[in-house]
Amino acid sequence: MDEHDIESHPDLMDPDWQRHAEKEAWTGLRRGRRRARRRRLAAIWGAVVIVVAAAGFYLWKQGTRAEEVAGSTPATPALTTTTAPAPTDLPDSGHVDLTRPFLDTPAQNWPEGIAGLKIPAPAKVGSFSAKQVGEAQEQVKHAVEVAQFDPDTQVGRHPSGYVGLFAPDARKDLEAHVQGYVTYFAEGYHLLPVPPRMTGRMTVRPGASGELTVHVSYVVAYAFDPGSRVVYGPADLEPFVRVDRDYILRSGPRWAPGSRGLWTGDGGGFYTSIACRTGNPEDLAPAFSDPDYGGPSMSRAPGQFDPDKPLPTKGNCGE
Structure with a gap:
């Protein structure tokens, strides 16, 4: 082997070493970015103090002049309410109002809870009547909720509330793998008293004979309570969960009675600004619980905040 051909060294080609190196790189990146944003915040606060002082002096002067001006005070114009466009990315640094944690994030204007899932009006699909389609849509909506x-x-x-929505023959396997379909919070971490936000849509298409496929594509934003922990921006406490999932309704004489009802189909998920070193890697925890790890929040993927785009394919937590 050429001593200068370092890229082909057997030790560097080892997959375990590569995964370790990648995680260490993410860790270093997160630390560096945190130090940088601390410096930025210090500079910003210094500038804010100067601006506030200047503004205070200006307002004092204006008030003094106003007292010298005779005449009536003009009527105050009526205020108008507008909805500011939301950012397309999740800020790593910036002020966080814990009473309005989604402000200045992609979830800023999303509806609360399941209201964010757009559901089409029921219509006949294949052999399924509009009534049957409407019932299937309600079942899937409740499952997502x-x-x-x-x-x-x-x-x-407690997964029984979810598992019980499915056909009897589907429940045993579903219960064994339920964390592939529902979100469990890591022990010791709780949400702020602010409802999660959601955006997404439901579509319906015919499946195989006796099957109706209901597809959901959505993103949910959660805001965790940091308690006394220091957070430097929304990304520290707000994980986003992106899901694409098929649900299949089986109906008619083709299916045994125990197989009639709702089944899970193909699907996947993507997570942004999560902690990757929890006790159970399938549990959801905010990034502030794992402050030195970068994860996907350091690698923006197209579609992670937009359910109309394809589900990102890069693995979670930089793997």
Whole structure:
């Protein structure tokens, strides 16, 4: 082997070493970015103090002049309310109002909870009537609601409310792999008293004979309570969960009675600004619980905040 051909060295080609090196690189990146934003924040606060002082002097002068001007005070113009466009990315640094944690994030204007899932009007699809389609849509809507917003599921870790929505023959396997379909919070971490935000849509298409496929594509934003921990921006406490999932309704004489009902189909997920070193890697925890690890929040992927775009393919936590 050429002593200068270092890239082909056997030790560097080892997959375990490569994964270790990648994680260490993410860790170093996160530390560096945190130090940099601390310096930026210090500079910003210094500038703010100067601006506030100047503004205070200006207002004092204006007030003094106003007292010298005779005449009536003009009527105050009516205020108008506008909705500012939301950012397309999740800030790593910036002020966080814990009463309005989604301000200045992609979730700023998203509806609260399941109201963010757009559902089309029921219509006949294949052999399924509009009524059957509407019933299937409600079943899937409820399944998503339990999976992403139900405290008994997420905090209590009781999957029965989700599993019970499916066909009897589907339940045993579903219960064994339920964390592939619902969100459990890591122990010791709780949400702020602010409802999660959601954006997404549902579509319906015919499946195989006796099957109706209901597809959901959505993003949910959670805001965790940092307690006394220092946070430097929304990315520290707000994980975003992106999900694409098929649900399949089986109906009719083709299926045995125990197989009639709802089944899970193909799907996947992507997570942004999560902690990757929790006790259970399938549990959801905010980035502030793992402050030195970069994860996907350091690698922006197209579509992670937009359910109309393809689901990102890069693995979570930089792997």
